[in-house]
Amino acid sequence: MKALLIIAHGSRREDSNQEVRRLTAQLRQRAGQDYAEVHCAFLELAEPSIPEGIAQCIAQGAEEVVLLPYFLSAGRHVAKDIPAEMAKAQADHPAIRLRLAPYLGLAEGLIDALLRLAK
C-alpha cells in the first residue's frame, strides 16, 4: 500500500498550517487509487513532524511512502533538511520504501496553474 506525505515548512500562523491540511484533504479526495493514504507533515513549527507523519502512514499500512516537499524553491530545507529527515526515518523503518518526489517549484503543471489563476 502506498501513501503520499506532503511536507510543508510549518508556520507560527496556525491558519497557514490549516491551509496545508485543507490542501491535503483535497489531495486525498483526488488521489483515487494511486495513494491509499494522503497525509501532511511539517519540517518545523507545526505537527505532525516528518518522522511522526511517516510513522502515521506506516501505522495505517503503508509499505511505500512518497514524500513531496511543498516548497517553491530549492533552499536548504529542500536540499538538506528533508533528505536528512528521510534518511533517519529510513534507518528507523528499513522494511518501508521511502521515496522523495521533486519539490513543488519544479512541477510542470505550475505554469498552467498560474496562467489560469491570472484570468
Added chain:
Amino acid sequence: MKALLIIAHGSRREDSNQEVRRLTAQLRQRAGQDYAEVHCAFLELAEPSIPEGIAQCIAQGAEEVVLLPYFLSAGRHVAKDIPAEMAKAQADHPAIRLRLAPYLGLAEGLIDALLRLAK
C-alpha cells in the same frame, strides 16, 4: 496591452530569486497572446521591487497589470503587504488598471500538479 507581474517574496539566497526569474521566463513563453509582457518583482530582499516591476510593465506599454502573488499561504504578505504596495502604485499610476489575482496557494491546478509530481 496587458502585463502579468509575478510577485515573489524574495530571498537572501540568490538561487531562489533566479528560480523565480526562470519560472517567469517559462510563463512568458506560455502566456501566448494573453499577456504581451510577463515580469517578476519581489516584496523584499531582491530586485526589482513591486513598484519597479509595475513601472517596468508600464514603460513597455502596459495599460493593465495583473499582479499574481507567488505565495503558498495567505499570510500577512498576501493579505496586507502586497495589496498595500498595489494601492500605492495605483495612486502613482491612476490611468493604469492594476488587478490582484488570487495567490498561488488557491490555484485549482495545484492539486493536479502535485499528484503528477508525486508519480
